[in-house]
Amino acid sequence: MQITTIQGIVKNGQIQLSEDVKLPEAATVYVLVPNLEKRTARIMSPRLVDKERLKDFEREIIEIEDDEI
Numbered sequence: 001m002q003i004t005t006i007q008g009i010v011k012n013g014q015i016q017l018s019e020d021v022k023l024p025e026a027a028t029v030y031v032l033v034p035n036l037e038k039r040t041a042r043i044m045s046p047r048l049v050d051k052e053r054l055k056d057f058e059r060e061i062i063e064i065e066d067d068e069i
Helices: 051-057
Strands: 008-011 014-017
Antiparallel strands (some): 008 014
């Protein structure tokens, strides 16, 4: 497999190549991004500190029939 390297930049979420290159339609391309900081979001679940307040978060589920709506 032959590999050609072409430099480009991202503008408005699209890759713009630095050179005037015509790629064939449906060409397979690989994007390598040097020095990219991987950012991930981590959502933590809240923890109940006072276990005695657990009753404050109890919910009652009431089921109704379709004809009661």
